[in-house]
Amino acid sequence: MLSFGGFRRRSFIIRALERDDCARVSELHEESFARPWSEDEFDALVTQSTVFGYVAVPEGRLKAKAEGFVLARLAAGEAEILTISVSRSCRRRGLGRDLMDATLRHLHHERAEALFLEVDENNVAALALYRRLGFQKVGERPDYYGEGQARRSNALVMRRDLHPRQG
Numbered sequence: 001m002l003s004f005g006g007f008r009r010r011s012f013i014i015r016a017l018e019r020d021d022c023a024r025v026s027e028l029h030e031e032s033f034a035r036p037w038s039e040d041e042f043d044a045l046v047t048q049s050t051v052f053g054y055v056a057v058p059e060g061r062l063k064a065k066a067e068g069f070v071l072a073r074l075a076a077g078e079a080e081i082l083t084i085s086v087s088r089s090c091r092r093r094g095l096g097r098d099l100m101d102a103t104l105r106h107l108h109h110e111r112a113e114a115l116f117l118e119v120d121e122n123n124v125a126a127l128a129l130y131r132r133l134g135f136q137k138v139g140e141r142p143d144y145y146g147e148g149q150a151r152r153s154n155a156l157v158m159r160r161d162l163h164p165r166q167g
């Protein structure tokens with residue numbers, strides 16, 4: 001378990017996401033995305049052997065609610081971020097970065113080769129986070145986000161190398 005904190009702010013631990021977290025994770029997802037995923041949808045993902053995740057929970061409170069989570073899938077050496085969200089009240093405190101760091105450590109441990117994700121080209125916060133972590137744009141899906149809206153936006157496909165191939 002990771003523990004981190006700072007002056008005049010709550011400390012959080014990052015721990016593995018479990019099935020019992022799905023209800024709270026679904027709430028956090030709804031807070032951030034126009035098309036929320038239900039508790040059952042998260043449960044169906046979390047029970048897959050290729051899927052793993054982490055939650056950020058306030059330290060020292062037994063029943064404390066998670067304030068952020070990340071969900072990822074690893075198959076055949078390549079991984080993808082399925083979704084990541086931090087509650088509005090806890091953003092810009094390093095939780096997103098720490099959740100991504102936990103995911104990267106997990107993947108290094110599993111000797112994965114690359115981590116992919118898709119992000120709305122207009123998502124300033126997520127793009128800044130991913131670029132700081134070394135992700136680079138490798139593709140684009142035109143008009144991917146904003147179904148049913150007059151203005152749609154492109155998805156950027158981003159990749160971060162994890163283990164350089166030997167030989």
Ligand SMILES: CC(C)(COP(=O)(O)OP(=O)(O)OC[C@H]1O[C@@H](n2cnc3c(N)ncnc32)[C@H](O)[C@@H]1OP(=O)(O)O)[C@@H](O)C(=O)NCCC(=O)NCCS
Pocket residue numbers: 032084085086087090091092093094095096097098118119120123124125126128129130132
């Ligand atoms: C993207 C998200 C997960 C970031 O979580 P967070 O906990 O606020 O991010 P952090 O505090 O760890 O920020 C890490 C770095 O990302 C960048 N960043 C984060 N939010 C930013 C913002 N609003 N504007 C500019 N840069 C930002 C900064 O470089 C920041 O480092 P700094 O605070 O030292 O400057 C959060 O904004 C969120 O949940 N957004 C809604 C859901 C979403 O868009 N998910 C991604 C879909 S692809």
